[in-house]
Amino acid sequence: MxxxxxxxxxxxxxxxxxxxxxxxxxxxxxxxxxxxxxxxxxxxxxxxxxxxxxSRECLSCGNVTDRDICPICADPARATGEICVVEDVADLWALERGRAFRGRYHVLGGTLSALDEIGPEDLGIPRLISRIHEDGVTEVILALNATVDGQTTAHYIADALEGSEVAVTGLAQGVPIGGELDYLDDGTISAALRARRRL
Structure with missing residues (x-):
């Protein structure tokens, strides 16, 4: 001591x-x-x-803030018609650090998990779906972790929006900038091959 x-x-x-x-x-x-x-x-x-x-959750997106609506949701310049869906506030902050996304967010607070008995209502997915329709959203970007539960959640949301006018996209996965193939795991290499593009 x-x-x-x-x-x-x-x-x-x-x-x-x-x-x-x-x-x-x-x-x-x-x-x-x-x-x-x-x-x-x-x-x-x-x-x-x-x-x-x-501190509290933003009433709109679920971000951590010290007011009812966070600065991102309150910013009229960010009403681009794009919503980026993330699992956790830490993911939102990580995306904000990159300054590449200028739309709005929706924090799920977790992923669907049959083992942990976490269903769509526990994550507020119905609120996300109604928000998408009410706010005139044109694109939903599913920025969920590349885990089984993350991909299950992404598929669930995509299925719920099927038939709507909303484009559902996901983040590209694969080789990071500066990455060497020899050091990557098999899943990352497979994802990179599937997401290949013309040079």
Missing amino acids: EGGGDDIQALITLMARLPGLGPRSARRIVLSLIRRRDTQMVQLAQLLDRVAVN
Whole structure:
């Protein structure tokens, strides 16, 4: 047990439970915060308190926000007729980092899973379908993980939209930029071959 007192040790233990942090990283972060308590620790504590009180799901897409409608859904420039369907908020944030997509999103909050008894209603898929029809969406991009449950969910949504005027597309899968074939798994190579295009 390190010195420093019960509260400091409790803070280290709590920080070590965060994703991507272990005990050593947590100790370094806590020590850094204590050394900069006036400039960092107090601000961090205040911000954590505000986020704990104010954070919620966007009523439209399910993104995490501090207001009823997130800035993406509130931005009129993003009303492009395209909705990108993702499994989790982390996936939405990853796509936003790339700045390649300028439409709107819909966060499912998981994937269909018979084993875990997760059905369409548990994921709000009926809400997605009604949102697509109400908002005049012209294209639905299914950006779901390439797992069995992710692909099952994608097929379910595509089937639910069959016969509508909405184009249903998926992300390309295959060889990443800078990737070497020798280091790729068999599934990635197969997906790359199926998605090949003329040069």
